């Protein structure tokens with residue numbers, strides 16, 4: 001590419017940023033090194049300024065000042081944040097609450113669903129589903145003597161029958177960003193009388209989910225990616241209102257107990273979504289999830305999703321022009337409506353390229369065996385970031401700099 005073409009490309013990225021209605025939201029996040037291109041918001045979102053401020057207050061004034069009296073208002077955080085999340089996920093108030101981790105919530109809700117239909121002996125999932133989901137389902141199937149059918153994506157609908165208790169899937173594929181047909185697969189499960197449990201980790205806060213519109217039974221998801229709640233922040237769970245009082249989760253903890261502080265002898269689960277809680281919630285993480293959800297709701301999911309599509313289109317366009325000749329191919333769906341807020345690039349040296357990029361101050365991530373995953377979090381990723389990140393990638397591969405890095409795979413989160 002000559003100098004003129006390079007300048008035109010950069011101008012175009014700058015124009016797209018000027019036309020971006022969400023551009024001001026970038027200033028609402030902590031950015032300590034403007035030279036670093038952060039393309040990993042789908043692993044860990046950036047820190048919102050308002051969250052930093054809220055946590056300072058919570059630590060200094062509430063924990064430091066109020067001590068145990070703080071529980072008078074801390075107890076409501078999970079439900080208050082859940083109600084903001086319900087708006088983001090297209091659910092009703094009272095159907096979402098913060099609790100535990102995604103893995104633990106998946107276990108609780110899958111167990112509850114299986115207990116509700118003991119005569120049905122099959123769990124269906126997708127063979128490439130996120131590892132923790134597959135492992136939790138494997139554990140449940142082993143403990144109960146059930147069959148776990150882990151099938152390729154295209155065979156999901158055919159794998160359902162009147163022996164199926166539960167269909168458990170991820171809304172967005174963590175590797176490629178491919179979006180599953182949530183309404184269609186939910187309807188297919190319902191046609192055979194099965195319940196459906198969706199993992200929304202990669203769609204919550206960044207894509208329209210439409211839980212109520214699709215009559216989804218159950219869902220879980222994390223808050224540390226596109227809800228910007230920070231490392232280890234509590235996850236959320238959703239249970240459709242008409243199912244709440246019919247289902248019983250397996251951890252009969254005191255936070256799910258009616259009249260918790262009566263400390264009664266027997267467990268009687270409270271009506272409503274709180275019966276899916278177990279133990280004492282993490283208050284600081286809860287504030288961070290609440291604040292991240294508020295910021296997301298303020299920007300609005302339709303605008304966020306529109307920018308995710310535009311960023312993805314732009315990344316694919318640059319990849320086709322610059323990276324395809326260097327052996328990269330686009331592993332994510334090209335159709336906008338089928339892609340989440342990420343673009344995955346396939347390359348046989350993806351691991352070494354990823355290490356070299358980190359040294360060029362571009363932060364993507366690697367997914368085994370050959371994917372470079374570029375997260376495009378719409379609230380703080382600019383089109384110029386995509387341009388700069390991919391031009392650094394192109395230049396280093398052109399110069400063969402990635403070949404200086406060892407081939408061994410190490411663990412990256």
Ligand SMILES: Cc1ncc(COP(=O)(O)O)c(C=O)c1O
Nearest residue numbers: 101102103130132170174201222
């Ligand atoms: C689809 C999906 N499910 C679950 C998890 C993780 O669950 P947990 O927060 O319990 O570790 C992730 C983490 O990246 C994920 O991408």
